[in-house]
Amino acid sequence: MNALAIFLGITGPWQIVLVIVVVxxxxxxxxxxxxxxxxxxxxxxxxxxxxxxxxxxxxxxEETKE
Structure with missing residues (x-):
């Protein structure tokens, strides 16, 4: 189930922290x-x-209506 969540792109707080650290x-x-x-x-x-x-x-x- 966890691999499926990662594959679908569901992010949790640890993934966000990891991205911030990498940046x-x-x-x-x-x-x-x-x-x-x-x-x-x-x-x-x-x-x-x-x-x-x-x-x-x-x-x-408006011009085309007139």
């Missing part, structure tokens, strides 16, 4: 804040682009 070992403690900052700014840019895209679509729909 710290690979990138080091100083690189992780820079990595998270880059990911956060990428997500922020994606959200802003999605917000900018929605009004443009609604304006086009």
């Amino acid at each position: 710290i070992l690979l990138f080091g403690g100083k690189k992780i804040p820079e990595l998270m900052k880059g990911i956060g700014s990428g997500i922020k840019e994606f959200k802003n682009a999605a917000k900018d895209d929605q009004p443009a679509n609604s304006k086009k729909e």
Whole structure:
């Protein structure tokens, strides 16, 4: 049953801790804040682009209705 759970990707607290330890070992403690900052700014840019895209679509729909 445990092998099946691992195969299906069901994660528990020990798997999460193991992943965090591996990330710290690979990138080091100083690189992780820079990595998270880059990911956060990428997500922020994606959200802003999605917000900018929605009004443009609604304006086009309004123009076609008229």
